[in-house]
Amino acid sequence: MNMKFIHTGDLHLDSPFLGLTEMPDQLWKQVHQSTFAAFQRIVDAAIEQVVDFVLIVGDIYDRDHHSAAAEDFFAEQCQRLADHHIPVYLSYGNHDYQPVTNHSLLPSNVNVFDNQVETKFLTLQNGQRVAISGFSYDQRWLDQDYVAQYPQRKKDIDWQIGMLHGAVRTGNDQQDHYAPFTTSELLALHYDYWALGHIHKHQVLHEQPAVVYCGNPQGRHKNEDGQHGYYLVESQDDRLIPEFRPVAPIEWHQEIVSINNDETSQQLVDDLVHQIDNPATEDAFAMVEIKLPADQLSAGLKRQVLAGSILERLQNACEDQQLRWWPYQLNLQSASTQLPKITDLDEKYWSESAQQVFTSDQVMALAGKLANYPFIADHLEDQQLVAELQKSATQLLGQGGADDDED
Known part of the structure; x- marks a missing residue:
């Protein structure tokens, strides 16, 4: 029987999604609730996949002063996991740092790491022993190298996992504020898997043993575009193999559209509606930034684009046709950006x-x-x-x- 677990983090529950233009109330509600919906989908997957445990590597909330609603929602989802006998291993990050790790409001299946590196142990149903090492932030910035506190892989366990919310060391003291590390440091500890958090783009820093950033399950703005989700990790022989699974209800995309330079404003709107197909993955709604080459537009259309009237007409058309994408920005791509x-x-x-x-x-x-x-x-x-x-x-x-x- 293979071991199976979920690696997630950077949930940023209750993100404010600042800077968006006006949109229909129902769509705004969908956007605002997307961080909650993404985590709920992860919990759904954990239950459906019958995983052995779930790792949450920091930044559960979007800020240290977060809403009671976000806390209640997180506790409710952890209780769902508890009802299916799935333990959770949780560390706090730089956005939700805890000077004193208090988990009295969380279900008993949630294991919270202290402010210093510690190791928690778990025995699976098949008898295998798992050691999970990690720590929680006690302040926004952590300049020291916490990897030095992690123990070497223990000989009397079957799987050793490290949880670390941090950033790869740059060598610049003005940038290395988030538990800086090097990949070689992590590999020297001979762990079977490193579950990383803090960077919002999912990526594998090292194949075997796997050193993996899970990214955030829901992108919060246009610079966090594309697919977002979690990693389902499963044992195969003596290795742990991560597989990325998208869950974000909202995806951010950028579309560069070519047009005819003799179009009227209405023709331009119609052209955009027909040229852009929903670029998001299945079960996701696309928020789209559209860029129009300035040299393909007449002076009159440029003025309308800059004034926002073309975007407003395009949004009305998208709402009327109930499309699965929404244009939140319409910009000119001009020589001035080169x-x-x-x-x-x-x-x-x-x-x-x-x-x-x-x-x-x-x-x-x-x-x-x-x-x-x-x-x-x-x-x-x-x-x-x-x-x-x-x-x-x-x-x-x-x-x-x-x-x-x-x-």
């Missing part, structure tokens, strides 16, 4: 540098003492803000080549 073509500025080096400069950690560092206020820190950590800053900087570099209609 780098200036000058010999002393190489686009390759700009792109590489931008990845280092435009990060949440750099923005937080620039904010200085302001970042000590939780409501400001939450905003500064928003990846959408970071992306907009990078976009603005790129546009400033290239603004000399833009004409009045494109600005």
Whole structure:
């Protein structure tokens, strides 16, 4: 009988989904409830798959001051797992850090890790012994290397698993605020699986043994696009094999659409409705950012796009036809978003540098003492803000080549 478990994290329950344009009430409710629905789908899968346990690696809530409704919902879902005799192993992260780990409101099947690395043990129905090591954040930033606290793989157990909410070390002290680590450090402990959290894009850092970021089950904005879900991990011989399973009710997508430059505004709307098919996976609703090449639009249509009238008409058409996607933004893709073509500025080096400069950690560092206020820190950590800053900087570099209609 194979061991089977679910690896998830970064649930960000009750995310506010800031910055969205107006939309029908029912759709807004669907978007706002999507973080809850995604976790409920994970619990459904755990019950259907009859997993041995569930790992939740940090950031259960979107912020340390979260709603009672989010707490109640999380407890209810854990109780569903308890009703099916499925234990939960939980660590808190930088968004929901706990100076004192209090789990009195959670069902007895939930095992919460303390603020220092500890190991919890589980004996499966087939008699195999599992050791799970991890810790919870006690503050927003953790600069030290917590991997040094993790024990070496124990000889008297069948499976050793590590849970770590953190980021790969960059070597820059201004960025390494989230329990920094290196993959080689993790591999040196000889664990069978590393369940990582904090990064919102699901990815495998190392194949065997598996070192895996589960990503968040529900993308919160356009920079967390594509599929989001969890990993179903199953034992095969002496290995643990992760398989990604999408569950996000809402998916963020970007569509670049070519059009005829002699279209009227109504023809443009009709063309967009027919060109864009729902790009989301099955059982998901697509939130779409549409980009129109500025050089394919007349001056009049550009003005209407910038004024928002084309987007409003397109949204009305989508609502009338009850489409499975919603255009939340309609932008011009113009030369002003490209780098200036000058010999002393190489686009390759700009792109590489931008990845280092435009990060949440750099923005937080620039904010200085302001970042000590939780409501400001939450905003500064928003990846959408970071992306907009990078976009603005790129546009400033290239603004000399833009004409009045494109600005």
